[in-house]
Amino acid sequence: MDDVQAVSRNGEDVTIDGGAVEELSTALVGQVVTRESSDYEQARLVWNGMIDRTPALIARCMGTADVVAAVNFARAHDLLLAVRGGAHNAAGFGTCDGGMVIDLSPMRGxxxxxxxxxxxxxxxxxxxxxxxxxxxxxxxxxxxxxxxxxxxxxxxxxxxxxxxxxxxxxxxxxxxxxxxxxxxxxxxxxxxxxxxxxxxxxxxxxxxxxxxxxxxxxxxxGPEVTLSFVFYPLEDAEGCLRSYREWTGEAPDEISTVVVTGVVPEAEPFSTEARGRAYLAILGMHSGAPEAGEREAQPLREFATPLVDMSGPAPYLAVQTLLDEDYPSHELRYYWKSTFVDSLGDELIGRIIEWSRTQPSPFSTVDIWQGGGQVARVPEDSGAFSGRDAPFLVNVEANWKAPADDDENVQWARGFYGDIEEFSTGTMYFNFPGRLEEGQDLLQSSFGDKYARLAKLKAQYDPKNMFRLNQNIAPQP
Ligand SMILES: Cc1cc2nc3c(=O)[nH]c(=O)nc-3n(C[C@H](O)[C@H](O)[C@H](O)COP(=O)(O)OP(=O)(O)OC[C@H]3O[C@@H](n4cnc5c(N)ncnc54)[C@H](O)[C@@H]3O)c2cc1C
Incomplete structure (x- = not known):
């Protein structure tokens, strides 16, 4: 095998001897993919089309022993290291430039x-x-x-x-x-x-x-649950959101909802009149008995006159795959920003609607995730996750096709987020943000008192910060 030019943890150039790469390749049940491999271009792709990175090595692991060999290799050569599960992180944490990717995609058992x-x-x-x-x-x-x-x-x-x-x-x-x-x-x-x-x-x-x-x-x-999926015209959004806010005050735990604003796609089951119109949709699922589901989700269908209403009984697996085609891998470019908010007040509602009217791309959405129920009841110290007491999470999703439109869409998401930031609880949900550097600012404030405990744990298991391409905690014994 040829020598491989790579990048170290600290960004320095490193040459890895071809024999060492060959050894790793032999040690793995899975594969080592390099820039010379015929499937390199496919292997380096992640979900977000904005993320165009070229790792030096991709270790496709088939099991725990492969992962051990790959981690040992990365440590021995002091390589910049990314770990990839489903490759869906919007910020592109699952890959890197010039380093090594430990790719677990074959491990789906x-x-x-x-x-x-x-x-x-x-x-x-x-x-x-x-x-x-x-x-x-x-x-x-x-x-x-x-x-x-x-x-x-x-x-x-x-x-x-x-x-x-x-x-x-x-x-x-x-x-x-x-x-x-x-x-x-x-x-x-x-x-x-x-x-x-x-x-x-x-x-x-x-x-x-x-x-x-x-x-x-x-x-x-399941296997049968109750789906709520009602689309209203954006013109009725203010009234709908006020009614929705009131409904959330009494909502049963069996139902979890997300409010979405966007533009009706040019596709079935939307009527030709509805297509291309700005909407506010209520998406939800009730996991209890079907009769209770129909009854308890009924108010969500009556906030105004719907453009289309797809609510009704559905298999759980159908609900879990319902939105898949709206988020294609590699085809679209994505830039997201999110924050927990402590209420859905009139002022915030007004700003969400205003910004939704100006979205440059028809694929973009704003999602308002309902909190409460069991999320809020689990004790705060049961895990590192922070933000469980917030009643809502707002996620601004800029989703678009052409690289030439990057600036306009990124600016829209940033402008939107900047305008609603005053309603933030100060805690971020780390799974959504769309740029590596941006999530880091809010890291300490989001984890609050838990940060020191996390830093100590990090020092115990990863004192040299080998696993750094993530919501990174600095090791502190
Ligand atoms: C289309 C879409 C829909 C989404 N829907 C939801 C949703 O409904 N609810 C929600 O909460 N979030 C949602 N998210 C956010 C999602 O949870 C995060 O993007 C998450 O990081 C994706 O995980 P992944 O394994 O696919 O990502 P990757 O890019 O593979 O990895 C993400 C991070 O996890 C680390 N990692 C991955 N695998 C491992 C591993 N085995 N061991 C250690 N570290 C690992 C990586 O190093 C990286 O830091 C969605 C994202 C997308 C793109």
Whole structure:
């Protein structure tokens, strides 16, 4: 094999001897992809089309032993290192320029224990893998709402989905894990074994090592649930949002909703009159009995005269894949900004509507995630995740096609976010932001008192900050 030109942790140029790369390649059951490999261009892609990075090496791991070999290699050569689960991080944390990527995408196994109501999930699994395996037993782990997302990044950052108000965040269901640490050791954690590491994995990001397996509690869900998906004209948004706010005050835990503003796509099932119009939609799922679902979600359908209403009983798996085609991999460019807010006041409603009217791209949306329920009831010190008491999370999503439109769309998202920042609780949800450098500013204030505890844990498991391409915690013993 040829020598490989790479970049060290500190950004210096490094030449890796071709023989050493060959050795790694032989050691792995999976593959080593270099710039010379025929599938390099495909292998380096991540979900966000804005992220165009060229790692020197990609180690596609087939199991824990492969991950150990890859971590040891990266440490021995002092390489800049990225870890990739589902490659969906909008900021592009799952790749890097000139360094090494440990790619867990071949590791998608899920083993469900229906008696214990739990599931072991490999570190490269997508949400669809978890949903399909658990639904065989009418169980579910609370995960996110787009099935192509990686379970790893989702869990390590928190994890919000349609079951959050009933069963909590994804990280709240995490009861154990297997982690390959910076020194290549395989460490298990649970409430009884290394509980501090488990605490850190519940929202502390990929700071502590490569998680090769996640153990989750699962809950009885489906197979049939009740979907709410009602589109109103944006002209009626103010009244709709006020009614919605009132409804959230009394909403049952079984239902979790997201309000979305956007532009009606030129596609079925939208009528030709509705297509191209600005909308405000209420998306939700009720996980309880179908009769209760229909009854309790009914008010969401009556805020104004809908453009279209797709609400009704639906298989859980259909709800979990409903939005997939709106977020294609590699095709679109994405730049997101999010913040928790402490209320949905009239002033904030007005600004959300104003900015929604001016979005430069028809693919962009603003999402208002409803909090409360179990998310707010789980004790704050149960994990590193912060922000669980906020009643709403606002996520501004600039989504567009042409590179020439980058500036306009990024500026729109920044302008929007800047205008609503005064309503922020000061805590950020780290899974959504769209630039590496921007999430870091709010890191300490978001984790608050937990930051020092996280820094100590980081010093224990990764004192040299090998795992730094994430919501990075500086090691501090
Ligand atoms: C289309 C789309 C829909 C989304 N929907 C939701 C949603 O409904 N709810 C929600 O809460 N969030 C959602 N998100 C945000 C999502 O949770 C984050 O982007 C998350 O980081 C994605 O995880 P990943 O494994 O796919 O990403 P990657 O880019 O692979 O990794 C993200 C981060 O996790 C680290 N990491 C990945 N795998 C491992 C591992 N095995 N061990 C250690 N560290 C690892 C990486 O180093 C990186 O820092 C969505 C994102 C997208 C793009």
């Amino acid at each position: 899920v083993l469900v224990d229906p008696d214990e109501q739990s599931a072991w999930v490999q570190g490269g699994a997508k949400l669809i893998d978890v949903d399909r395996a658990t639904q065989l037993f009418s169980l579910a782990v609370p995960v996110g709402v787009i099935s192509d997302t990686g379970i790893a990044g989702l869990t390590l950052g928190g994890g919000m989905g349609h079951l959050r108000r009933k069963y909590g965040l994804t990280c709240d269901s995490l009861i154990g894990a297997e982690v390959v640490t910076a020194d290549g050791e395989v460490v298990r954690c649970s409430e009884d074994e290394n509980p501090e590491l488990l605490w850190g994995l519940r929202g502390g990001g990929g700071n502590f090592g490569v998680v090769t397996g996640f153990n989750y509690r699962a809950y009885p869900v």
